Amino acid sequence: MKFKALAIDIDGTITDMDRRLNLRAAEKLRALDVPVVLATGNVLCYARAASKLIGVCCRIIAENGGVVTDGFDREPIVSDHIHECEEAFSFLSQVLHMEKLDSSLRKTEIVLRRDFDIDAARALLETTGLDVEIIDTHFAIHIKSRKINKGTGIAKMAELMGLEVSDFVAIGDSVNDIEMLDAAGFAIAVGNADNVAKGIADYVTSTTYGDGTAEAIDYLLSEGML
Numbered sequence: 001m002k003f004k005a006l007a008i009d010i011d012g013t014i015t016d017m018d019r020r021l022n023l024r025a026a027e028k029l030r031a032l033d034v035p036v037v038l039a040t041g042n043v044l045c046y047a048r049a050a051s052k053l054i055g056v057c058c059r060i061i062a063e064n065g066g067v068v069t070d071g072f073d074r075e076p077i078v079s080d081h082i083h084e085c086e087e088a089f090s091f092l093s094q095v096l097h098m099e100k101l102d103s104s105l106r107k108t109e110i111v112l113r114r115d116f117d118i119d120a121a122r123a124l125l126e127t128t129g130l131d132v133e134i135i136d137t138h139f140a141i142h143i144k145s146r147k148i149n150k151g152t153g154i155a156k157m158a159e160l161m162g163l164e165v166s167d168f169v170a171i172g173d174s175v176n177d178i179e180m181l182d183a184a185g186f187a188i189a190v191g192n193a194d195n196v197a198k199g200i201a202d203y204v205t206s207t208t209y210g211d212g213t214a215e216a217i218d219y220l221l222s223e224g225m226l
């Protein structure tokens with residue numbers, strides 16, 4: 001089966017564990033004939049700059065699906081779930097010390113410094129009835145709406161591009177990629193991915209991080225899938 005687009009995670013999938021870009025993966029992405037969508041938990045301006053520098057500008061799913069844009073100078077579609085996340089943050093921070101990161105740039109969810117007890121925070125959150133979750137991608141801890149994820153993001157992007165979600169191959173590494181991997185027509189997890197991401201993937205690379213993505217692209221091209 002030939003797919004029409006590729007949606008790919010950033011941290012841990014085209015970078016190493018220190019978030020340094022894998023140049024081989026970047027070159028292979030740039031050389032593809034199909035559109036490449038960057039799908040990330042990072043904020044829009046970060047992902048936009050990354051897509052420009054990689055040379056796959058500028059279809060972006062940012063903030064774990066909260067922000068979606070299909071062009072460099074397009075107004076992004078921004079979900080309005082920040083209020084629930086703020087409510088959760090105010091409740092939790094009465095009990096636990098919590099510090100927001102990059103909050104002036106983040107429009108739809110909250111990222112926290114890794115210096116609090118996540119299990120305690122999750123247990124407290126359960127008592128609120130808010131439709132909000134705390135996820136840890138290994139790169140950042142997010143308070144986010146359960147209604148928004150990279151799966152809803154890829155659905156929105158498919159609509160903007162006039163494609164079906166099943167037209168996409170998706171590649172990722174972590175819990176925040178699950179819904180996107182689940183929705184895509186073909187799902188790939190890089191070798192360093194969480195077991196839950198590997199579990200739903202159609203293909204798991206033998207190599208890790210950006211080398212895994214380079215391997216995945218070689219595989220897709222050799223099978224005539226892209």
Ligand SMILES: O=C(O)COP(=O)(O)O
Binds near residue numbers: 039040042137140141
């Ligand atoms: O923002 C994060 O937590 C991780 O970013 P990613 O989705 O690009 O891996």
Ligand SMILES: [Mg+2]
Binds near residue numbers: 010011013172173
């Ligand atoms: Mg990742």
